[in-house]
Amino acid sequence: MGEDVQTDEQRGAWLMLAVGDDRPRRSNDGYDDAPAAHYSWDSSVLNHQLPQAGDVIVLWNKKVLLGASVIEKIVVGEEDKAFHRCPYCGRATIELRKTAKPPYRCTKCTGTFEVAEVVTIRKDVTTYRSHHEVAWVDLTGELTSDRLRGLCTRPKSQLSIRQLDYARFQEAVRAAPGRPSLSPVEAALATTLRGGHTTAVVRVRRGQGAFRSHLLKEYGDKCAFTGPTPHAALEAAHLNSFAADGRHHDQGGLLLRRDVHRLFDLGHLAVDPQDHTIDVSEAIGCYPEYRQLQGEKLHVELTTRQEGWIAKHWAMHRS
DSSP, rough: OOSSOOOSSSEEEEEEEGGGGSSBOOOOOOOOOOOOTTTEEETTTTTTTTTTTEEEEEEEEEBBBBEEOOOOEEEEEEEEEEEOOOOOOOOOEEOSSSSSSEEEEETOOOOOOOGGGGGEEEEEEEEEEEETTTTTTEOTSSHHHHHHHHSSSSSOOOOOOOBBHHHHHHHHHHTTTTOOOOOOHHHHHHHTTTTTTTHHHHHTTTTHHHHHHHHHHHHHEEEEETTEGGGGGGEEEEEETTTTTOOOOTTOEEEEEHHHHHHHHEEEEEOOOOBBBEEEEEEEEEEEHTTTTTTTTTSSOOHHHHHHHHHEEEEEEEE
């Protein structure tokens, strides 16, 4: 099972290493990770069977935090995979040196060698790929590697998949320099059925094109927060974001400029339910483009149903 054990009472939360092409070790050919959308691993990795749909996934690059989300589903497959070993001691502890020659070095036996000398073996492995795009929150640089290690249930772990104390992670993120919000993650957790392969988070996105078309007919090329906006830059924002039933509700959305949509979802932009004026969080108030929105009225009239959802959004982010 590896060194981490998950109990039924715990929310599954996993710190996963995504180093891409910059990884210093070359024991295999890596994975085609896209942190904001999917993460891949296989059965050669300890703890490979523990992450489940509905768990929190937190990605880092061994230097800083990259972001967090909730796993919508995990696709399982099979693959014939190449593993690379030191030609002297047979271990997988191969390091690529950026300038020194020969370019490869074994960190165990200290032997150095050329790429042609690397011993390659092939094994059948089970592959896993998480899909987690919908609730992704970009947190690049908000927490350091040392801080992240300290938030793991086993801080000294060296594994690529480590169990994370999610409650402590929440506290650390909220206290981070940028004061980021985990609202999309927490909203997804509220509607996710633990252990399933699909969630309400995924269902919200179905029919998105028709939903946007409806809003364009209703409001024209106009962002509710900033006014007239090019058609291509407008997105359909759900006021009832991540609704448990996964339906596009009548009067359940507004057109928002792409950046405004993201900031609204994160709670950095909100609407005062009393007078329908825009409130800008301190975290983005230092940017003139957003600071000038403070206290401005919306560019559209809200319906009674929209007012209800706006009030819920305000309660979530401004209480």
